[in-house]
Amino acid sequence: MSASRAAYIGGVNSTSNVLAGKVYGIPLKGTHAHSWIMSFPSEPEAFDAFAEVMPNNCVFLVDTYNTIDGVKNAIKAGEKLKARGHKMLGIRLDSGDLSAFSIEARKLMDAAGLKDADIVASNDLDEYAIEKLKAQGSKINVWGVGTRLVTAHDQPALGGVYKVSALKENGAWVYKIKFSDDAIKVSNPGVLQVRRTKTEDVIYNIEDHELGPEGEDLLVPIFRQGKPVYREPDIKASRESAQSDLKKLDEKYRKISKATENYPVRLEKKLDELKTSLIRKASGKPQGQPAS
C-alpha cells in the first residue's frame, strides 16, 4: 500500500493494487494472470472468455506458451472485440527477449490495423533495464514495474539516523555535534533548515546565517510543543508537487546512469564555520566532554 502510494506520487500512472486504487484514488490498470490462460483448454478460448467479461479492459498476456503465437491469438481476439464495438487495449510481454518480441509484435499488430494497441512489458524491470530496452529500439510503450520498485532493490534501507543538533537551555541555543571514531560520520550542529535555490540546496542554521531571501525552505514543522501542526496534502497535490520539482532539475542530474552528476548540497558559510570550530574545540577536550 505505501509503495503504491509512493510510486504514484513519484510519477507512475496507475497501479494493479486494487485496494490502493480504492483507498488512494490511484487509477487502476492490470492484466490477467498466466493461470487464467492455463485454466482454459487453449489460449484463444482464454482470451475470448476474458474479452467477454472485460471488453473494455483487454490487455492480453501473450507469453504463457509461445509469445509470437500468443500475439497472433491476441490479434484475433482483438479483431473480434472490434467487431463487437470494443477495442483491445494491448498485449503484455512478461518473459524472453522483450525488445525483439516487442518489435515483432508491433509489426504484427500494425499490419492487423491495431496501431493504437499498447505493448506492455514486465519482468523484474527497473530503470536500468528500461533504459537498455529503450536503447535497443524496443517498441514497448507501457512499463509494468513491480518487484524492483516496491522493494527498492538496489537500496533496500534508507539509513536515516536521528541526531541532536541544538538544545535550548535557559532561553539560549546550545549547539550539539556528534562524531565517532570513524571520523567520517560527523553531524551538523545548529537549528537546521534547508534552502533550495535554482542551482543547489544549502543547509543552514536559522539562528545565524548570511543567506538572502531567495529560494524555498524545505523543512516544515510537523510538531510544535508536542502538538501536530502539519496537514498532509492530498495524494494528487503531492504528486503534482513531486513532478514539478523533478522538472526543475537540470537534465544532467536526471540521467539514469550510475555515473550521473550529483546535485550540489552544501553547508552555508557560517554553519560551516560553526561546525569547524566545534570539531576543533572537541579535539582539545578531555575524555567525554562534548563540543558545546
Added chain:
Amino acid sequence: MSASRAAYIGGVNSTSNVLAGKVYGIPLKGTHAHSWIMSFPSEPEAFDAFAEVMPNNCVFLVDTYNTIDGVKNAIKAGEKLKARGHKMLGIRLDSGDLSAFSIEARKLMDAAGLKDADIVASNDLDEYAIEKLKAQGSKINVWGVGTRLVTAHDQPALGGVYKVSALKENGAWVYKIKFSDDAIKVSNPGVLQVRRTKTEDVIYNIEDHELGPEGEDLLVPIFRQGKPVYREPDIKASRESAQSDLKKLDEKYRKISKATENYPVRLEKKLDELKTSLIRKASGKPQGQPAS
C-alpha cells in the same frame, strides 16, 4: 512489526521495538540513543542520569565522543550502580573497529570486576560481518542487528509467483504446466506436496507417486472450499518449531559462507516423468495449445 515477529521466530532473543514487545510478547532489550548523551553537559552525567531512572537496564552506549573514554566512563557508572546494589548490564559499541574496541573494553571491564557485563555491538551488522568479527577474536557477546535484518538487504524481494499446477475437470485432475520462451522457467504440474525426509525435500504429486510414508509433509491446507481451515500457532510455538527444524539441518548447510552447499530438493520420480512428458507433448503442439 512483521520483521520483529519474523526475527524472533527465526532465533533472535529480543527486540528494541516496544510495540512488538507488547503485541507479540517478545522480550524487550535496548539502550539509549546518542541524543541522550548529547543532551547532557558531559558523558558521565548522561550515564549517571540514565542509571538513576533505569538502574536495572543499563547498557551504556559508549561511542558518542571517544569510545575508549566512553568505556571508562561506563565503568565508573557501573561501579556506582554496584555500590547502590544494582548491576550494569553492559556497554554498546556502535562505530569504528568493533573488534579492537571490544577486546580493549573487555580488558578494562574485567580489570574493574565487571566480568559479567555484556559487550553489545551494532552498526549495519549482518551474518557476514558477525562471522568476520568472530574470526577476528572480538569479545562481543551480544549482536544488535537491525537495518540489514529488517530489510533483507542482500535479497530485498522474495520472487514468489503463482502458477496453476492442476485443475479438477469433471471429477478428474488435469495437470497444467507453464513455460516461457526463456525455457528456464518451467512450472511443476500436479497436485503438489513437499515431503521432508532426514536428508532431502521431495516435491511430489499426491495423486500419483512412489514415496513411502517416511518423512513429514510440509504443506498444510489454509483454505478449503473458500473457508479458512488453518489456525496460526502462537509465536512461541512457531519459534520452537523453527529452531528445532534448524537444528535438524546438517552443519554443512548451515555455514554462513556464500559458497555453502545447498540442501537437496528434488522432484519425485513419477512427477519428474509427468513433467518431462508434458514438456514433450507441448513442444509438438501447434500454437497456443497447452500441454494438458
